[in-house]
Amino acid sequence: MGSDQPRGPRRISVFDTTLRDGEQAPGNAMSARQKLEIALALEALGVDVIEAGFPSSSADDFQALRLISDALTTARVSSLTRACRDDIQAAVDAAGVERHHIQVMVTGSDIHLRHKRGITREEGLREAVEALRFARSLGLDDMSLAIEDASRGADDLLRPLIEAGLAEGAGTVVLADTTGHMVPAEFGSLVARVRSWIPDRVTLSVHCHHDMGLSLANALAGIEAGADEVQTTLAGIGERAGNTPLEELAAVLAYKGDRFGATTSIDTTRLYEAFGLLCRTIGLVPPRNKAIFGDNAFATQAGIHQAGILRNPVTYEYVEPERFGRTRSLLVGRHSGRAVIRHLLGELGVPFGDALVESVYQEHVADRSDGTCLSADDLKRLLQELPGLRADAALSQTGA
Structure with a gap:
């Protein structure tokens, strides 16, 4: 048996x-x-x-x-x-x-x-x-x-x-x-x-x-x-x-x-x-693109990918970051779209409309032609520091 x-x-x-x-x-x-x-x-x-x-x-x-x-x-x-x-x-x-x-x-x-x-x-x-x-x-x-x-x-x-x-x-x-x-x-x-x-x-x-x-x-x-x-x-x-x-x-x-x-x-x-x-x-410097340990192994700046990840990480993550002591990183650069901005504004509890999203996108995302990226946390801090953000957001939301 x-x-x-x-x-x-x-x-x-x-x-x-x-x-x-x-x-x-x-x-x-x-x-x-x-x-x-x-x-x-x-x-x-x-x-x-x-x-x-x-x-x-x-x-x-x-x-x-x-x-x-x-x-x-x-x-x-x-x-x-x-x-x-x-x-x-x-x-x-x-x-x-x-x-x-x-x-x-x-x-x-x-x-x-x-x-x-x-x-x-x-x-x-x-x-x-x-x-x-x-x-x-x-x-x-x-x-x-x-x-x-x-x-x-x-x-x-x-x-x-x-x-x-x-x-x-x-x-x-x-x-x-x-x-x-x-x-x-x-x-x-x-x-x-x-x-x-x-x-x-x-x-x-x-x-x-x-x-x-x-x-x-x-x-x-x-x-x-x-x-x-x-x-x-x-x-x-x-x-x-x-x-x-x-x-x-x-x-x-x-x-x-x-x-x-x-x-x-x-x-x-x-x-x-x-x-x-x-x-x-x-003194080993982690390569950006190495599996599991690379700086970019669990990071993305591509707008299409970010839109999917924000809905459900399984869309673009087969290997799970937390299983390897890592964290997910959404980077904001010229390949990023507007979904990450909407997500971050939502996390901040700021009411927003399309006009505000487009303004932030054009000013802080679209023109990053030098290839540099902001982390999601960096962009969130930047949004919090924008003068009159909440008033502008409220106006955008009402269409005024």
């Missing part, structure tokens, strides 16, 4: 690498204390795993891993290491072995083996095995085989590497589209093949880059193909064009989770607060 029961959506683990991949991009440097503050914000909104850094790369990363490891109570801390003893030892020295997820980065393509590493496939396989074996000998039992450039790796390179990694105790396989070169159909096919090679108990994680603007699309294709975890960053920051944006993944699965049979534990109402902290920390 149990097999006839409907299955609920799979819970997709969110692995956040804002503090490692995001931080290592130019202009994004953070101190250990700043990383701790952001890590606590990420934990508070429901991230499952927080990658604190690359502890062998700097004293700051080592200290950040130690601070974050000590502070987290619900999320697991993660560190990145190369497939070598010194890196793994440094990670353990910083964070111990309890509730510590270690990502052992291995080489997944002939391109990287030849041009980056200068080693053979056999040598790459051997160092992966030895690294995981050493990590296990230190008491680590939460290990990823993190395959760099997996999306350009041949199956006859990837499969032996994965099988050897699982034999040495890796419980997660990470497929990285390191250069962001795949389209969703290609990446989904790769994930499906790897899923067929590994047991269900093994977590399959995806790490997608945004070089062609496809990091989220590829991550979603990965989920459809059987991935259990997505590696993300706040606002998609990261190397070159960045990574899968945490907030966009959360939005898609909040609204379209049934389509993917998947959900997350992310509290979407806290995302914008965490983004604000990130912006203050690294």
